[in-house]
Amino acid sequence: AQSVSQHNHHVILSEAASLELGCNYSYGGTVNLFWYVQYPGQHLQLLLKYFSGDPLVKGIKGFEAEFIKSKFSFNLRKPSVQWSDTAEYFCAVNVLYSSASKIIFGSGTRLSIRP
């Protein structure tokens, strides 16, 4: 069955530290990959997405992610985090399911930034 794994459940960093959140997926076909962010009390927002082409994808707010097909990974990175990056981060993959497709989410990584 298709799945998305985020191994870091809670990451704590100081401001200006570099960030890398891991994401691995289990799916043999063509994938579309996403990172979503959910700030405290707010709805899910799309950070970035990968469909094809350049495996290094740049998103909003200085985030980027790299698709490594051989490792089934799509890790999220940011060179220097800010306190405002405190949020829950979800990796997601689009999979085909009979006549339609759906996005399934990883379990999420809670990011806490110390001021």
Place this chain on the structure above:
Amino acid sequence: DTEVTQTPKHLVMGMTNKKSLKCEQHMGHRAMYWYKQKAKKPPELMFVYSYEKLSINESVPSRFSPECPNSSLLNLHLHALQPEDSALYLCASSQDSDHHYGYTFGSGTRLTVV
């Protein structure tokens, strides 16, 4: 308009009540979704509507009944819910359900069943 609007934002209902959650988008998206999110958990897919037809039902109990009256509206009818159904219910839309460009999520309805 680039938003998905959900009403109400909060709902408290008894186990014998009947209530409905509403979702609306005016982006011309032809796929709409209901997700359920428990605290500190990822969203779990419930239903997918594609061109106003139900295309995916993730084995959701019949006490949840979706309805898509037109391409802009999506309802979730609730009846005889259990306390464990308390959660944040998220609506989302996308251009279509075959090739995702990512979803646009609403802010959700926080449901409490007492």
